[in-house]
Amino acid sequence: MYKCAIILAAGEGKRMNSNTPKVMHKVCGKEMINHVIDTMRSADIDMVDVVIGRGAAEVKKGTEDRKINYSVQEDQLGTGHAVMCAKEFLSGNEGIVAIFVGDGPLISEHTVRELLDYHEKGNYKATILTSRMNDPAKYGRIIRDETGEVKKIVEFKDATTEEKLVEEINSGMYCFNIKELLISLDKLDNNNAQKEYYLTDVIGILKDQGLKVGAFDVLADEITAVNSKVELANAEAIMRKRINEKHMENGVTIMDPSNTYIDCDVIIGKDTIIYPGNVLQGTTIIKEECVLYPNNRITDSVLESGIVIQSSVVIESKIGEKTTVGPYAYIRPESNIGKHARIGDFVEIKKSTIGDNTKVSHLTYIGDAEVGSGCNFGCGTVVVNYDGKAKYKTTIGNNVFIGCNTNLVSPVTINDNAYTAAGSTITNEVPKNTLAIARARQKNVENWVVKKGLNK
Ligand code: UD1
Numbered sequence: 001m002y003k004c005a006i007i008l009a010a011g012e013g014k015r016m017n018s019n020t021p022k023v024m025h026k027v028c029g030k031e032m033i034n035h036v037i038d039t040m041r042s043a044d045i046d047m048v049d050v051v052i053g054r055g056a057a058e059v060k061k062g063t064e065d066r067k068i069n070y071s072v073q074e075d076q077l078g079t080g081h082a083v084m085c086a087k088e089f090l091s092g093n094e095g096i097v098a099i100f101v102g103d104g105p106l107i108s109e110h111t112v113r114e115l116l117d118y119h120e121k122g123n124y125k126a127t128i129l130t131s132r133m134n135d136p137a138k139y140g141r142i143i144r145d146e147t148g149e150v151k152k153i154v155e156f157k158d159a160t161t162e163e164k165l166v167e168e169i170n171s172g173m174y175c176f177n178i179k180e181l182l183i184s185l186d187k188l189d190n191n192n193a194q195k196e197y198y199l200t201d202v203i204g205i206l207k208d209q210g211l212k213v214g215a216f217d218v219l220a221d222e223i224t225a226v227n228s229k230v231e232l233a234n235a236e237a238i239m240r241k242r243i244n245e246k247h248m249e250n251g252v253t254i255m256d257p258s259n260t261y262i263d264c265d266v267i268i269g270k271d272t273i274i275y276p277g278n279v280l281q282g283t284t285i286i287k288e289e290c291v292l293y294p295n296n297r298i299t300d301s302v303l304e305s306g307i308v309i310q311s312s313v314v315i316e317s318k319i320g321e322k323t324t325v326g327p328y329a330y331i332r333p334e335s336n337i338g339k340h341a342r343i344g345d346f347v348e349i350k351k352s353t354i355g356d357n358t359k360v361s362h363l364t365y366i367g368d369a370e371v372g373s374g375c376n377f378g379c380g381t382v383v384v385n386y387d388g389k390a391k392y393k394t395t396i397g398n399n400v401f402i403g404c405n406t407n408l409v410s411p412v413t414i415n416d417n418a419y420t421a422a423g424s425t426i427t428n429e430v431p432k433n434t435l436a437i438a439r440a441r442q443k444n445v446e447n448w449v450v451k452k453g454l455n456k
């Protein structure tokens with residue numbers, strides 16, 4: 001059977017109080033709308049249409065890599081009207097359409113599959129995804145007849161006092177047979193409290209024709225919609241818990257899941273241990289048996305196995321096996337650190353390659369440099385890569401020893417096995433096996449203190 005999905009995302013989202021369109025807000029590192037699109041695709045619904053309106057350009061741009069169809073709703077005249085705007089997407093197809101909302105990112109692939117299955121097996125013309133809530137607030141209510149069959153959906157603003165007591169609510173997510181939906185859409189009117197064309201009225205219209213409507217009940221967590229920043233934080237907490245539990249099932253140790261922030265696409269190998277305060281973002285991959293001591297932010301980076309890192313920031317970089325990082329290291333984009341290396345405290349590395357077994361233990365800046373293996377950087381080394389206008393490259397061979405407080409004025413090359421004396425400002429190439437000393441000689445002025453009368 002042909003299956004497609006429409007995702008409603010044209011609404012304004014006033015209560016977010018934001019310059020960003022509501023569905024472009026991120027939950028665990030991914031835009032809400034993209035969560036919904038990806039979930040549809042993983043449930044094998046390939047044809048996806050998103051109804052855009054407010055902030056259309058931004059929503060389009062933020063979803064373009066997902067190769068979906070768009071329908072435009074110029075004026076937001078209600079959820080029914082939004083689906084009418086997608087008529088072209090539906091027409092000519094027979095089968096099922098799943099209708100979801102761009103502000104409901106928590107829906108799972110499992111539930112989408114179950115809903116479709118229930119709909120098909122039950123031979124329904126429409127199936128509503130419903131939930132039960134003790135305090136159903138402003139959700140639409142599911143009204144059933146004497147026999148317990150779904151009769152209609154009543155919006156909170158149109159509900160009688162008695163109807164408001166109903167705890168069974170409409171998630172705003174459904175599937176429909178395309179044919180019956182298209183016929184019913186033509187019958188919608190806006191005679192209601194909000195003067196809107198309600199998609200929910202399609203249910204009553206189908207029932208009035210004696211057609212079968214189903215209700216599929218799920219836990220409230222899955223259908224929670226995000227309308228405000230408070231609800232955004234709630235959704236984030238629910239998804240964070242799911243993500244952390246998935247990693248723990250895969251063998252990752254997370255000391256305090258409520259204080260561990262892992263984006264949805266991060267991959268982590270087993271027996272990695274994560275202490276509180278870690279923020280793992282984007283497309284980061286952490287391999288097996290790493291230890292992430294407290295408070296790291298790691299973004300779009302790859303950490304090979306056995307790495308130990310603490311209180312550091314790593315962005316768009318790679319770190320090799322069994323290297324240790326931090327505390328307080330800052331590894332900036334396009335850095336590539338080798339195996340068994342050491343990047344210590346207050347070290348900043350920018351767009352540089354650091355070879356295997358090289359140690360940069362403390363208080364050092366390395367930018368735009370290529371460093372070989374087995375090197376040792378003394379405390380306080382600065383690669384002077386910028387003259388105020390342009391950046392220059394520094395090349396350092398293997399087994400080089402950089403003395404404490406060396407300035408390496410780029411562009412400059414230090415060849416294999418060379419040494420620089422502590423306190424040197426190196427401006428010229430240092431040949432192989434050479435010690436470079438570039439500092440003023442020490443002169444002792446004897447008895448100077450006594451002559452000056454400064455002695456105590
Ligand atoms: C809707 C349902 C309500 C349900 C609730 C669940 C209707 C009439 N009501 O109410 O029964 O309990 O969702 O969250 O459907 N949208 C458009 N164009 C529009 C209006 C809305 O694209 O003209 C989109 C919004 O961007 C949003 C979704 O539809 O993603 C839901 O709209 P919203 O206004 O939040 O509906 P509710 O009033 O919450």
Ligand code: CA
Nearest residue numbers: 103225226227
């Ligand atoms: Ca809503």
